[in-house]
Amino acid sequence: MQCKENKKEILTETQTTILEKKLIINKSEFGKMPDGTIVEQYKLTNKNSIEVDIITYGGRITSLKVPNKRGDIENVVLGFDNLNDYLNENPYFGALIGRYGNRIANGKFTLEGNEYTLAINNGSNHLHGGLVGFDSVVWDAEPIEGTDNTALKLTYLSKDREEGYPGNLKVTVIYTLSNDNTLEVSYKATTNKTTVVNLTQHAYFNLTGDFSKDILNHDLVLNADAFLPVDSGLIPTGEIRNVKGSPFDFTSVKKIGKEIEADNEQLKLGGGYDHCWVLNGKKGNMRFVASAYDETSGRFMEVFSEEPGMQLYTGNFLDGSLPIPNGGTYNKRTGFCLETQHYPDSPNQKEFPTTTLKPGEIYSTKTTYKFSTK
Numbered sequence: 341m342q343c344k345e346n347k348k349e350i351l352t353e354t355q356t357t358i359l360e361k362k363l364i365i366n367k368s369e370f371g372k373m374p375d376g377t378i379v380e381q382y383k384l385t386n387k388n389s390i391e392v393d394i395i396t397y398g399g400r401i402t403s404l405k406v407p408n409k410r411g412d413i414e415n416v417v418l419g420f421d422n423l424n425d426y427l428n429e430n431p432y433f434g435a436l437i438g439r440y441g442n443r444i445a446n447g448k449f450t451l452e453g454n455e456y457t458l459a460i461n462n463g464s465n466h467l468h469g470g471l472v473g474f475d476s477v478v479w480d481a482e483p484i485e486g487t488d489n490t491a492l493k494l495t496y497l498s499k500d501r502e503e504g505y506p507g508n509l510k511v512t513v514i515y516t517l518s519n520d521n522t523l524e525v526s527y528k529a530t531t532n533k534t535t536v537v538n539l540t541q542h543a544y545f546n547l548t549g550d551f552s553k554d555i556l557n558h559d560l561v562l563n564a565d566a567f568l569p570v571d572s573g574l575i576p577t578g579e580i581r582n583v584k585g586s587p588f589d590f591t592s593v594k595k596i597g598k599e600i601e602a603d604n605e606q607l608k609l610g611g612g613y614d615h616c617w618v619l620n621g622k623k624g625n626m627r628f629v630a631s632a633y634d635e636t637s638g639r640f641m642e643v644f645s646e647e648p649g650m651q652l653y654t655g656n657f658l659d660g661s662l663p664i665p666n667g668g669t670y671n672k673r674t675g676f677c678l679e680t681q682h683y684p685d686s687p688n689q690k691e692f693p694t695t696t697l698k699p700g701e702i703y704s705t706k707t708t709y710k711f712s713t714k
């Protein structure tokens with residue numbers, strides 16, 4: 341009896357190992373682009389059953405499943421279950437953003453004496469890399485299995501003058517899911533002509549796991565004493581304003597919804613939060629930048645980054661026109677984005693940390709999302 345029991349245990353262990361290995365990285369076809377290019381989906385799984393699905397179209401996270409305090413594993417990022425919905429217009433769900441996260445005023449900047457004109461796709465401005473940004477191209481993918489993590493390496497060559505930007509830009513983004521429940525996004529780029537680069541990730545989080553609910557009850561902390569006020573085109577005015585005593589103060593825990601409707605000129609311009617916070621601490625140093633907590637599910641997410649800024653966008657433009665895979669539609673404020681990045685419009689604002697990349701230099705930055713429950 342004793343012996344039988346032991347045998348059973350050993351067998352179960354072996355099966356689990358095989359199962360874990362199989363689950364670690366799983367590739368499938370997600371769909372085909374209009375020109376026939378196959379879009380693949382990779383599923384990364386860690387030993388705690390956290391699962392992240394990434395497609396090669398836009399390097400998009402289509403689903404990120406994490407447990408709640410009862411152990412139920414649910415998706416916490418807004419997305420679709422088919423390529424067509426991604427090919428139709430959508431607000432950058434789960435996407436990698438490049439060459440430039442957020443806006444460049446009038447789609448123009450001057451570098452080393454040359455004026456460059458970019459694609460205009462947001463009023464009179466350039467937003468998130470233009471008409472066909474990094475969110476809308478098919479990346480090359482290579483899975484990497486580590487001992488305590490599993491990763492997907494994505495690469496893309498953005499050609500000289502793509503969307504108006506100078507230089508052939510070689511970009512590598514690695515998503516790494518670790519057994520300590522962190523998802524790291526690391527970005528690298530090199531160029532053969534002086535250019536500007538500002539990459540980020542545009543996942544919309546809703547830690548409730550129930551997309552019929554909005555995100556206003558999430559408790560948010562931002563490690564930022566200042567933010568960048570914007571003009572009516574959502575271009576930073578250049579002012580760096582202290583958050584103290586304003587609806588922009590998330591230096592200690594506050595519900596996202598607490599002051600979102602306050603009578604505040606900046607909130608009116610953004611239709612809610614759609615601003616870049618100036619993160620405390622030294623850029624280039626990995627440090628705590630934000631946390632979000634949903635009390636009902638107990639899910640807690642901490643964000644660490646090397647970036648100097650972070651755009652908090654509260655899904656103000658979601659309007660119920662896009663389908664949730666298992667029923668219903670994505671309504672206003674069903675997701676929030678924490679887009680770690682350099683400041684918007686930096687190529688035109690000399691006081692902001694530079695986004696210029698020269699030949700021979702390596703653009704390199706990292707952001708990590710850590711999941712737990714409490």
Ligand code: GLA
Binds near residue numbers: 431574657
């Ligand atoms: C960013 C911008 C917003 C909006 C969203 C996506 O956060 O700042 O204005 O474009 O992306 O819709």
